[in-house]
Amino acid sequence: MAETRRGRGPSPQKTAETQARICEAALTRFLSEGFERTRMLDVARDAGLAKGTLYLYFPTKEALFEGVVTEMLGGAVERFDLEPPGEDEPTLDFVLRAMMPLVTDEQAELRQALFRLILSEGQRFPEVLVAYRKVALDPVLAAARRIGARARSRGEIQSDALERLPMLLLAPGVLVTMWNHLFPGEALEPSDLFRSYLGLLFDEADSDRRRGQQ
Amino acid sequence: MAETRRGRGPSPQKTAETQARICEAALTRFLSEGFERTRMLDVARDAGLAKGTLYLYFPTKEALFEGVVTEMLGGAVERFDLEPPGEDEPTLDFVLRAMMPLVTDEQAELRQALFRLILSEGQRFPEVLVAYRKVALDPVLAAARRIGARARSRGEIQSDALERLPMLLLAPGVLVTMWNHLFPGEALEPSDLFRSYLGLLFDEADSDRRRGQQ
Amino acid sequence: MAETRRGRGPSPQKTAETQARICEAALTRFLSEGFERTRMLDVARDAGLAKGTLYLYFPTKEALFEGVVTEMLGGAVERFDLEPPGEDEPTLDFVLRAMMPLVTDEQAELRQALFRLILSEGQRFPEVLVAYRKVALDPVLAAARRIGARARSRGEIQSDALERLPMLLLAPGVLVTMWNHLFPGEALEPSDLFRSYLGLLFDEADSDRRRGQQ
Amino acid sequence: MAETRRGRGPSPQKTAETQARICEAALTRFLSEGFERTRMLDVARDAGLAKGTLYLYFPTKEALFEGVVTEMLGGAVERFDLEPPGEDEPTLDFVLRAMMPLVTDEQAELRQALFRLILSEGQRFPEVLVAYRKVALDPVLAAARRIGARARSRGEIQSDALERLPMLLLAPGVLVTMWNHLFPGEALEPSDLFRSYLGLLFDEADSDRRRGQQ
DNA sequence: GATGAATGAGGTTTCATTCAT
DNA sequence: GATGAATGAAACCTCATTCAT
Structure with a gap:
């Protein structure tokens, strides 16, 4: 106008x-x-x-x-909004649906690269660090915390670890970012890693997970 | 002499x-x-x-x-040898005893800094990367894999994820390294994080973990 | 424009x-x-x-x-083209007219300095050496060889040395370059040296040469 | 003692x-x-x-x-003493016998290298230059002058050039030093060059020179 | 006498930044 | 607005020389 x-x-x-x-x-x-x-x-x-x-x-x-x-x-890259889970949807399914895109969508690589960059240079640029924290990290952590609470309230996990330390839900994301950067020749598949991780957390048996993958 | x-x-x-x-x-x-x-x-x-x-x-x-x-x-920093677990020792206890020092002993900070350094500069120094992989990483990954196998054979976890992707056991270590570097003002306690992570994997209830901490 | x-x-x-x-x-x-x-x-x-x-x-x-x-x-310094001698012109006169400028014209000092430079540093700069050979030296050598052939065919000299070793005609040029560099206090006059040299080659008597100088 | x-x-x-x-x-x-x-x-x-x-x-x-x-x-390298020519010995033969060793004996290469070195660095070391002049150069120049005088007095050459500019007799020595340094791949034979040069000066016919070589 | 670790002046080269056009 | 030639501080690296052992 x-x-x-x-x-x-x-x-x-x-x-x-x-x-x-x-x-x-x-x-x-x-x-x-x-x-x-x-x-x-x-x-x-x-x-x-x-x-x-x-x-x-x-x-x-x-x-x-x-x-x-x-x-x-500030751009589209790091927006993250958690749509609510279905009433009876298992938290495992919900997390796969809601958070997996963070490591698999088309911007995932850019997101990872950005994270590595901030990791390397962040100390010299405190404002960048603060912005990253506020814009990219805190919303995801908040979502992770809610997910942890829901899973525990539904009896899917016993521990309150995800509520106290919600970044644990992001650990495999950090891991795959680092691993694939260091060893691109034997890159891990982010979706596989993430799914396997959730399988561990929710104590899914192998057969279930494999069916799920299918 | x-x-x-x-x-x-x-x-x-x-x-x-x-x-x-x-x-x-x-x-x-x-x-x-x-x-x-x-x-x-x-x-x-x-x-x-x-x-x-x-x-x-x-x-x-x-x-x-x-x-x-x-x-x-090549020095003492990265040596890692896994002593065998006790016959009936729960794998959770064993892991806490065997791997926790990696993130808590006196050299833990140096180890973490070294990891960050290699993460930042490794691309330019392929030989350093190879050495790091061989000396520091592979032994730990092999140990993680054995731990995963033992836990599954004893029915402590259902998933074979740790056998296929043993680096998952290291994920909280990577996470805490990054987190504490980026946000030293709200540093995570490595031992707490690691213990909580294992609690998630082995589906320990809160009360148990807290007792354990004591 | x-x-x-x-x-x-x-x-x-x-x-x-x-x-x-x-x-x-x-x-x-x-x-x-x-x-x-x-x-x-x-x-x-x-x-x-x-x-x-x-x-x-x-x-x-x-x-x-x-x-x-x-x-x-590549510039104007080292261009050298031999215009043809007059039909009955004595080779001695022709050489004086055609080649003497190489050691007497206004660029002669620059040419000499360049030669000394290439002599000192040429080994480290093979391409410079090749260029010098091609651009500066070979044309002059070819001219010297033709001059030698003409002189012998006209009976002015007996030897075929200039045809086999045309660089001999340049010997006094090299000499004066070195001498005047080493002993600027008793510098030789290039034109005198060159003329005297030709007098020796063509076996001119002193009186003749001196008349020629006049 | x-x-x-x-x-x-x-x-x-x-x-x-x-x-x-x-x-x-x-x-x-x-x-x-x-x-x-x-x-x-x-x-x-x-x-x-x-x-x-x-x-x-x-x-x-x-x-x-x-x-x-x-x-x-000061060592043996540059000593040069001219023994007297035979009574009826042609000056050409005498020079070949007396001066040729300067470019052909076992120390010739060393002598040449030394000359190049003094040429390159002499300016920075005036004392070296003076010593070289006195020890190495002047005796040879004096000999050359005597040779020129003898040749003219015997009618073997017409010109007094060698008496006025005795360094002309050394010109091919300087030439071959430079040439073989610059173009070792097509090195000139010092004895051939020197003999050919003298052939030019003394106006020897080709056939004569070649017989002489034999 | 002999050694070689240590020194630091001095040289080459890079690159963020400026500014006249 | 746009350009790229010019700048010079700052970094890397070398090597003649010194000196404690």
């Missing part, structure tokens, strides 16, 4: 596109090379820009990092 | 000391700053040496990294 | 000027100090630039050397 | 041997690498010594260079 501009001057649309190209290029570099080894020149080139232009959008490399990562967090 | 000297020249003993000082300084820097941000000059200074002296021991920064990290692996 | 600008950014003209300034500065340093003792910082300063700018034009000191020297060879 | 020493203290003999080993090692390095690229450590190692020991003999790298090169000049 208020987006109409008088003809002269820079087009806000083109600017937005450029910004997007920069972010994409920068994220890719940061993910694959880390912060220190990423060169501004490469980001600019990847984005199809001259070096100086990059500085019109981000005044320093640190700002580029913070901007790109937090924008990514 | 058997220290036969070739009469003249500097002492080989001092050399060993110097090497040790370098390694300690370098490891500390690498752990706290990462590879790129660690400067040779700082390592030298931390070790009480001039820049050039460092290069008498390690010809490049890469060599310093590889040398220090693999030496650390 | 045909200088179509892509509208924005720095001028390609200035770049060419800078390149020229670098080459001039570098060549001067290399000639007077040799490769090893030439410091990049000095080249940069001589060219009126900061250190880093030099690296925009040449990525290493080796590349600077190769670039500057081969460009020099 | 006066060399007898009281028993205690360092053996002057061993010292002399060590000095000789150092000189040999240093000269080899200087010849093959040049002054700048020669490292003291390598010289020491080549001489079978520790770095520090080298400094007991020569206090700096410059001193090592000067010492080694001038000692070499």
Whole structure:
């Protein structure tokens, strides 16, 4: 609506596109090379820009990092909302349905890479860390806690561990992120790992799990 | 005693000391700053040496990294041998006794830092990665697999997940390493986390676990 | 005129000027100090630039050397084409007219310095050596060989030495290059040396030569 | 004689041997690498010594260079004495007999390498240059001048060039030194070159020269 | 005398950042 | 807005020289 501009001057649309190209290029570099080894020149080139232009959008490399990562967090990547389980749905089934996408959907790899990046560089960027915590982590932890409570109240597990330490539900996600990064040659299948993990928690027998997979 | 000297020249003993000082300084820097941000000059200074002296021991920064990290692996840090469980000892107890030290003993923090370091820089140092895998990881995975088999054969768990994916037993270790690095202000207690995790796997009730803790 | 600008950014003209300034500065340093003792910082300063700018034009000191020297060879310095002798022109006169400029013209000193440089550093820069051979040396040798053949066919000399070993005609050039470099205080006059040399070859009497000089 | 020493203290003999080993090692390095690229450590190692020991003999790298090169000049390498020609011996034959060894005897290569070294580094070491001039060059030039005078007085050549510019007689020596250094793959035979050169000067016909070679 | 660990000045090279066009 | 040449601080690494043993 208020987006109409008088003809002269820079087009806000083109600017937005450029910004997007920069972010994409920068994220890719940061993910694959880390912060220190990423060169501004490469980001600019990847984005199809001259070096100086990059500085019109981000005044320093640190700002580029913070901007790109937090924008990514603000974007669609990390939204997580738990729809309620069916009345009689076993919690195992519900978790598979609700949380598995976190490690299997099309953005799963990006999500994992982002996590590794924040793990590596987070100390230097406290604001990024806070944003990540708030936007990406806390909602998932809250969901995990509710799941733990539901499972215990239904007698599916005995322990209150998931309520006290909800991050335990994410442990296999962290594990697979690390493992597949370190040993891509013998990568684990995230869905298999996650399902097996839940099988352990809910003490499902082998035969059941395999049927379930089917 | 058997220290036969070739009469003249500097002492080989001092050399060993110097090497040790370098390694300690370098490891500390690498752990706290990462590879790129660690400067040779700082390592030298931390070790009480001039820049050039460092290069008498390690010809490049890469060599310093590889040398220090693999030496650390070869040292006492990562040794892991599983003593056999008692005849009737519950697997839960056995695991707590046998594996818990990995996350709680005095070297646990160093071990965790080393893991993070290899996670961050491993891609650039394939040999370090291979060494880590062989020395630190595989023995623990083999132990985890045996534990999983024993637990299933004794009917303590239903799933064969730990046999197929033994790294699942390490998941809370990975989790706590990452968590405490990212959020030192709300650090998790590794022993609590590990115990709770095992409680989930072996479906121990809350009261039991809490008694156990006592 | 045909200088179509892509509208924005720095001028390609200035770049060419800078390149020229670098080459001039570098060549001067290399000639007077040799490769090893030439410091990049000095080249940069001589060219009126900061250190880093030099690296925009040449990525290493080796590349600077190769670039500057081969460009020099490609330039006007070493071109040599033998115009044909007059029908009845004595070969002695012809050689004086045709080859003497190699040691007397305004570029003679540069040519000599370049030769000394390639002599000193050529082993480390095989490509420079090859280029020098092809561009500067072979054309002159071919001319020398033709001159030798002509002189013998006209009975001016008896020996076929110049045809088999045409570099002999260049011997005094090499000599004067070395001599004047080593003993600038008692420098030889290249034209005198060359003329005297030819006098020896063509067995001219003193009186004749002196008349010729006149 | 006066060399007898009281028993205690360092053996002057061993010292002399060590000095000789150092000189040999240093000269080899200087010849093959040049002054700048020669490292003291390598010289020491080549001489079978520790770095520090080298400094007991020569206090700096410059001193090592000067010492080694001038000692070499003082040694047997560059002595040159012209025995008188036979009464009726053609000057061509005499020169071949008297001067050819300069480019063909067993020390010829060393002599050539030394010349190249002094050519490259001489500017930085004026004393070396002076010594070389006095010890190696001037005697040969004086001989060349006498040879030129004899040849002219006997009518074998017309020109007085060799008397005025006696270094012309050495031109092929300089030439072959340079050529074989630059193009070892197509090295010239020094004796062939020198003989051919003299053939040109004394205007010997091809057939004669070839007979002479035989 | 001999050693080689230690030193640090000095050189090369990189790259985030600026700014005239 | 966009460009990329220019800058120079900062890092890596080398090697002549010293000196305690």
